[in-house]
Amino acid sequence: xxxxxxxxxxxxxxxxxxxxxxxxxxxxxxxxxxxxxxxxxxxxxxxxxxxxxxxxxxxxxxxxxxxxxxxxxxxxxxxxxxxxxxxxxxxxxxxxxxxxxxxxxxxxxxxxxxxxxxxxxxxxxxxxxxxxxxxxxxxxxxxxxxxxxxxxxxxxxxxxxxxxxxxxxxxxxxxxxxxxxxxxxxxxxxxxxxxxxxxxxxxxxxxxxxxxxxxxxxxxxxxxxxxxxxxx
Amino acid sequence: xxxxxxxxxxxxxxxxxxxxxxxxxxxxxxxxxxxxxxxxxxxxxxxxxxxxxxxxxxxxxxxxxxxxxxxxxxxxxxxxxxxxxxxxxxxxxxxxxxxxxxxxxxxxxxxxxxxxxxxxxxxxxxxxxxxxxxxxxxxxxxxxxxxxxxxxxxxxxxxxxxxxxxxxxxxxxxxxxxxxxxxxxxxxxxxxxxxxxxxxxxxxxxxxxxxxxxxxxxxxxxxxxxxxxxxx
DNA sequence: CACTGTAAGCTTACAACGTAAGTCTGTCAA
DNA sequence: TTGACAGACTTACGTTGTAAGCTTACAGTG
Numbered sequence: 001x002x003x004x005x006x007x008x009x010x011x012x013x014x015x016x017x018x019x020x021x022x023x024x025x026x027x028x029x030x031x032x033x034x035x036x037x038x039x040x041x042x043x044x045x046x047x048x049x050x051x052x053x054x055x056x057x058x059x060x061x062x063x064x065x066x067x068x069x070x071x072x073x074x075x076x077x078x079x080x081x082x083x084x085x086x087x088x089x090x091x092x093x094x095x096x097x098x099x100x101x102x103x104x105x106x107x108x109x110x111x112x113x114x115x116x117x118x119x120x121x122x123x124x125x126x127x128x129x130x131x132x133x134x135x136x137x138x139x140x141x142x143x144x145x146x147x148x149x150x151x152x153x154x155x156x157x158x159x160x161x162x163x164x165x166x167x168x169x170x171x172x173x174x175x176x177x178x179x180x181x182x183x184x185x186x187x188x189x190x191x192x193x194x195x196x197x198x199x200x201x202x203x204x205x206x207x208x209x210x211x212x213x214x215x216x217x218x219x220x221x222x223x224x225x226x227x228x229x230x231x232x
Numbered sequence: 233x234x235x236x237x238x239x240x241x242x243x244x245x246x247x248x249x250x251x252x253x254x255x256x257x258x259x260x261x262x263x264x265x266x267x268x269x270x271x272x273x274x275x276x277x278x279x280x281x282x283x284x285x286x287x288x289x290x291x292x293x294x295x296x297x298x299x300x301x302x303x304x305x306x307x308x309x310x311x312x313x314x315x316x317x318x319x320x321x322x323x324x325x326x327x328x329x330x331x332x333x334x335x336x337x338x339x340x341x342x343x344x345x346x347x348x349x350x351x352x353x354x355x356x357x358x359x360x361x362x363x364x365x366x367x368x369x370x371x372x373x374x375x376x377x378x379x380x381x382x383x384x385x386x387x388x389x390x391x392x393x394x395x396x397x398x399x400x401x402x403x404x405x406x407x408x409x410x411x412x413x414x415x416x417x418x419x420x421x422x423x424x425x426x427x428x429x430x431x432x433x434x435x436x437x438x439x440x441x442x443x444x445x446x447x448x449x450x451x452x453x454x455x456x457x458x459x460x461x462x463x464x
Numbered sequence: 465c466a467c468t469g470t471a472a473g474c475t476t477a478c479a480a481c482g483t484a485a486g487t488c489t490g491t492c493a494a
Numbered sequence: 495t496t497g498a499c500a501g502a503c504t505t506a507c508g509t510t511g512t513a514a515g516c517t518t519a520c521a522g523t524g
Contacts, residue, residue, distance in 0.1 A: 012472080034510060047512075048473050056511060103335050106381065107388035111403070116412050123414035137418045141385065142378070142447035149338065149381020153373065156339040171343070180348050182355035186369045215374035221457075222450035244501080266481060279483075280502050288482065 012042060014052040018062040022098065025063065030100030035059075061110045067101040069114050070094045073121050080129035081220055084143060087122065088216050091147050092209075099155040106148045130227055139223050146219055154208050164207050165191045244274060246284040250294040254330065257295065262332030267291075293342045299333040301346050302326045305353050312361035313452055316375060319354065320448050323379050324441075331387040338380045362459055371455050378451055386440050396439050397423045 020041050025033050035056060039046040053059050072090040074083030095102045109115065119140070126136035169191040177184040252273050257265050267288060271278040285291050304322035306315030327334045341347065351372070358368035401423040409416040 035512080036510075044472095045474055046510095047475080050512075051472065103339065103384070106384045107335065109385075109389060111406055116407060116415060120412040120415040123418055127414050127417075133414075133417050133421045136414075137421065138443055138446055141382070141443065142450065145381035145385060145447065146374070146377050147381070149377035149379070149384070150373070152335070152338045152381070152384075153341075153377060157341060174343055175348060180352040182359050182365075182368075183348060183352040185359075185365050186355055189365050189369065211370055211373060214370055215377065218374065218454035218458075219451060222454050225453075226450075267483080268481075276501095277503055278481095279504080282483075283501065 012044065012048070012052060014062070017042065017049055017052045018059065018066055021059050022063050022066055025100045026098055030104070060104060061108050061112070064101065064104045064108050065110065065112045065114045067094060067098050068105060068118055070097075071118070073118065074125055076124075078125070080125050080131075081224065083125045084122075084139075084220060084223075085216065088143060088147050089213070092151055092212055095148070095151045096155065102148050102152040102155055106144075106152075131223075135226060142219060142223075146215060150208075150212055150215065154212075162207060165193060244276065244280070244284060246294070249274065249281055249284045250291065250298055253291050254295050254298055257332045258330055262336070292336060293340050293344070296333065296336045296340050297342065297344045297346045299326060299330050300337060300350055302329075303350070305350065306357055308356075310357070312357050312363075313456060315357045316354075316371075316452060316455075317448065320375055320379050321445070324383055324444055327380070327383045328387065334380050334384040334387055338376075338384075363455075367458060374451060374455075378447060382440075382444055382447065386444075394439060397425060 017038070021033060021038055024038060024041055028037075035046040035049060038059070039049055042049075049059075053062065071094050072086060074087055078086075095105070122140050123133075123136050126139055127133065131139060168187050172184070172187050172191065175184055175187060249270070253265060253270055256270060256273055260269075267278040267281060270291070271281055274281075281291075285294065303326050304318060306319055310318075327337070354372050355365075355368050358371055359365065363371060400419050404416070404419045404423065407416055407419060
């Protein structure tokens with residue numbers, strides 16, 4: 001099959017390869033993404049991809065960049081707390097759309113323009129608010145730790161959002177009440193929780209959204225008190 | 233080579249297999265750990281391992297459990313804040329000894345007795361301090377998010393602790409000052425930092441230990457204020 | 465027109481991987 | 495002596511990343 005006589009195939013590009021990789025990972029999970037399948041999805045042999053990417057690692061880096069680019073950056077003038085809050089919530093939502101991405105983003109820190117711009121914007125927002133550079137850097141690191149750490153736990157629980165109470169209820173018998181008193185209590189609490197209040201029910205909504213924002217605000221409060229303590 | 237006539241080999245066991253896997257991952261990284269190499273390290277064919285573990289995934293689960301078991305659990309009577317602080321710091325140190333473990337621990341939540349005991353102890357400490365079960369659960373989740381998120385970033389930076397300033401200084405030219413003002417400032421701050429104060433220099437010491445505890449205390453402060461706000 | 469360079473794909477090949485299925489061997493109980 | 499069985503080994507299959515080289519189509523030049 002030499003691709004003769006057929007309709008001309010859309011031209012490949014690094015961009016198209018990476019987007020296909022993201023789509024494939026979203027569908028089948030990152031662990032089942034291979035160069036061969038990626039080629040197949042693009043109507044091409046695996047080795048043909050190597051003209052556009054330097055290898056599998058490069059694909060992973062590129063995918064992480066694409067996902068980072070989906071995160072909303074705060075607009076320049078926004079107050080720091082609003083900016084940080086929106087960014088964190090946006091990052092949380094984005095990673096829920098791409099469950100494989102949380103570990104990738106944290107573990108592969110390429111110096112791509114996208115990543116640099118991202119970091120610079122965040123740091124800028126904090127600097128402008130009066131945080132000294134050292135504290136701004138720490139705040140950035142802390143927030144990222146929380147956002148991706150939280151999402152990593154959430155996503156890899158493997159529980160598809162709505163079904164948490166049922167799943168917990170099913171697991172509950174495996175935890176003997178006498179031995180693990182507190183854990184048992186907690187599981188019963190989870191099983192009792194409203195699966196979802198009447199709020200909007202977006203596609204990739206997190207059943208932990210409230211928990212996420214709870215911890216987020218706790219951290220933001222802490223950062224804020226750093227600021228006011230310095231007499232700002 | 234039928235292992236005839238030689239000295240009797242130490243008997244295998246699930247325990248020994250997992251410990252060998254941990255040692256191998258510590259040395260060469262998790263991504264280069266294969267069933268074949270693991271067998272070789274134990275003087276055995278790859279397939280022989282399947283008598284003790286059910287497959288590669290089982291090995292990974294077991295490794296995560298072993299590492300979790302290394303984390304110091306607080307003694308029962310300890311005040312919650314001391315308990316949480318020590319646990320977090322211990323977890324941080326443990327994961328630095330096993331850099332591959334942070335993502336594994338977060339992503340593979342098996343219901344092994346080790347893990348259950350761990351969770352139960354933490355929750356118990358918080359319950360005893362007066363946190364309602366819902367808040368205790370959230371606090372646990374938040375702290376874990378931070379600990380493993382932080383460590384994941386730290387470890388996968390790939391910078392071996394002491395060399396941070398030099399590495400940052402080397403990377404600095406790749407970040408144009410005019411475009412990324414704040415990032416440039418931050419990198420210069422990092423390059424200027426004392427590589428390590430005169431404090432103890434343990435084997436796997438983190439050059440981010442101070443940063444880690446900074447964020448940790450910030451979160452603990454937040455949790456504490458939840459407690460006092462309820463009139464405790 | 466022919467000639468040549470190059471971009472964009474294809475083919476083949478290899479070593480390493482996880483693991484299913486079957487086989488051998490030594491030990492111990494009946 | 496026989497049988498069972500634990501604890502290994504052997505072989506084999508399909509899949510993976512990618513090195514190396516080959517083929518085709520076309521643009522530009524003379």
